Amino acid sequence: MTSPRPLAAVPAPPARRTRWTDAELMREEFPPPKWAVPGLLAEGLNLLAGAPKLGKSWLSLGVGADIANGDPVLGSIEVERGPVLYCALEDTGRRLQRRRRQMLAAGGRAAPLLTLETACPTMTAGGDAVLVEWLEENPHARLVIIDTYEKMRGSDAPGMSAYSGDYAAAGRFKQLADHYSVPFLLIHHVRKQGADDWQNLVSGTSGLTGAVDATLVLERGRGQADGVLHVTGRDVEETDYAMSFDATAGAWTKLDGPAADHLVGDTRAQILRLLREHGPLTPARIADALQANPGTVRQTCKRMGNAGQLHKTPDGTYSAPKAGDSGSTLPPSHLSRLSPQGSDQHEQE
Known part of the structure; x- marks a missing residue:
């Protein structure tokens, strides 16, 4: 693939039905989407954005190697090989070799079905033909990763607006993803300034996020x-998803349970688990169950409520935003303290 031969233009999408009556649509049987990673990466165009040096390349390389081997992705998600x-358009062969050796030394295994490419023209200069060549040679392809999108994006047509340029550039990748029914993953950057909505962290205009089928943003965690x-x-x-990174193995792992439980300190995590297990409680009863300082628990609950990590009712009780999580990690002796005979002091803030 380092010296691809010239190819014809990208094939046009196959003819497909685009119009139904409502009754016909209800009777139509569509095939389920093809997943690279069930619940995470489906067929179509996917975008993963994150800050520089955060570990996006480690994440994408690990996902690619696991799928090529049929190993669980992120340590727990079963995939089809x-x-x-x-x-890897920002890397050299030497750097890729070093990363793969680091992964293998930590217990990984070689992935014969993983193709690594470090140089490719932009999509407007023949890069689409390079991708077509590989896809034609691999009719059972499970995933195509472009790291980074900006390196292969290509130039915009003269006079095109920024929005239209972003939409058209992403559309070139989406055409191939849809034609071959293969999930594509574009690795991208986030903007320097923060945003209230994590989707607005993606660098570029909304034309980019509007063109893709799924958006993923990796942020640094807390706690x-x-x-x-x-x-x-x-x-x-x-x-x-809360994520953990093993720098020695160069591997990302998905942590169990709601992300909120892993993005807070130990005390906050205990409070969340307790409320998920037992429902709304006053700070006094939470402190009693945790055998913690009532004043500390009261202030922690107040801060968690202000941060949106807990819901507070007018009667002074707190509840976890999401119910149905796995059971509490507290000892049974602590859980028994929540019986009706336990402390029922009502605290006001």
């Missing part, structure tokens, strides 16, 4: 997690 193309992976899209459920 198949060919993967990883275009017990090294990062949080935000996910939203047309075929994926919007959610957050």
Whole structure:
């Protein structure tokens, strides 16, 4: 692939039905989406953005190697084995070799179905033909990773607005992803300034996020997690995953349970787990169950409420935002303190 031969233009999408009556649409049987990583990366165009040096390349390389071997992705998600193309366009062969050796030394294994590419023209200068060549040679491809999107994006047509340019550039990748029914993952950067909505962290205009089928943003975590992976899209459920990074193995792992439980300190995590298990409680009863200082718990609950980590009712009780999490990690002796005979002091703030 280092010296691809000239190819014909990218094939046009196959003819497909685009119009139904409502009754016909209800009777139509569509195939389920093809997943590279179930619940995370579906067929179509996916965008992963994150700050520089955060570990996006480690994450994408690890995902690619795991899929190529059929190993669980992020330590827990079962995947179907198949060919993967990883275009590491900001790396050299030496750097890629060093990363893979680091992964293998920590217990990983070689991935014969993983193709590594370090040089590729932009999409407007023949890069689409390079991708077509590999996809034609690998009809059972499971994933194509472009690291980074900006390196292969290509130039905009003269006079095109920034929004239209972003939309058109992403559309070139989406055409191939849709034509071959193969998930594509574009690695991208976030803007320097912060944003209230994590989707607005993605560098560029909304034309980019509007063109892709799913957006993933990796942010640095707090407390017990090294990062949080935000996910939203047309075929994926919007959610957050707490992530842990092993620098020795160069491997990201998805942590169990809601992300909120891993992005707070130990005391806050205990409070969250307690409320998920037992429902709304006053700060006094929380302190009693945790055998903690009532004043400290009261202030912690107040701060968690202000941060949106807890819901507070007018009667002074607090509850966790999401119910149905796994059971509390508190000892049974602590849980028994929440019986009706336990402390029921009502605290006001």
